[in-house]
Amino acid sequence: MTSERQCITWGHDALRLEIDIDPDGDIRLTHLGPPGETAGAERHRAALENCASGGMRSDYALLSRLQLQSTSDQQDLQLYAPVxxxxxxAVPPxxxxxxxxxxxxxSLDEVAFTMANALLGRIHLSGRVPELDPDARALVHEAVAVYKDAP
Incomplete structure (x- = not known):
C-alpha cells in the first residue's frame, strides 16, 4: 500500500516524514498527523511533507517526490524572517x-509580521490562535484568506 493510500484509508490528509537527528546524535521518527494538521493539504489527496529536522536536511530527491518541505521549526518571528x-x-514556494x-x-504588528512571513511559502499555521484577541485573530484570518486567493 502506498503512503498516499494509507493516509486516505486511515482518514489522514497528511503524512509528515519527520526524522529528526539532533546534534547530539538522537534520532526520532515522528507521526502521522491528524486530519487538518498540515494547512497545505488538499481534500481527498494526501500531502506528503518532509520535515527534515526543521528544514536542516532538504534534498532534491525528496523534493521531487513529496509535496511539502518544512523550511524550519523556528518559532521566533524575528529569527524566522530570514529563513x-x-x-x-532552495525550495519552490x-x-x-x-x-x-x-x-x-x-502585538498586532508581530502577528501581522508572523503571517506576512508565512505568505512567502505555503502557510503552516500553528500557535495558540483561539487564544488571540479578536483583532489579532482577524489578521490571521485575513492572511489565510489572501493565501487561499493566491493563484
Whole structure:
C-alpha cells in the first residue's frame, strides 16, 4: 500500500516524514498527523511533507517526490524572517512550508509580521490562535484568506 493510500484509508490528509537527528546524535521518527494538521493539504489527496529536522536536511530527491518541505521549526518571528525570505532559493514556494506561530502575547504588528512571513511559502499555521484577541485573530484570518486567493 502506498503512503498516499494509507493516509486516505486511515482518514489522514497528511503524512509528515519527520526524522529528526539532533546534534547530539538522537534520532526520532515522528507521526502521522491528524486530519487538518498540515494547512497545505488538499481534500481527498494526501500531502506528503518532509520535515527534515526543521528544514536542516532538504534534498532534491525528496523534493521531487513529496509535496511539502518544512523550511524550519523556528518559532521566533524575528529569527524566522530570514529563513522564510531565503527559503525560495532552495525550495519552490509552492513546496516550502513556512510555519506561522502567532501567540496571544504578540502585538498586532508581530502577528501581522508572523503571517506576512508565512505568505512567502505555503502557510503552516500553528500557535495558540483561539487564544488571540479578536483583532489579532482577524489578521490571521485575513492572511489565510489572501493565501487561499493566491493563484
Amino acid at each position: 522564510a525570505a531565503s527559503a525560495p532559493t 509552492e513546496q516550502g512550508a513556512v510555519w506561522a506561530y502567532p501567540q496571544p502575547a504578540d
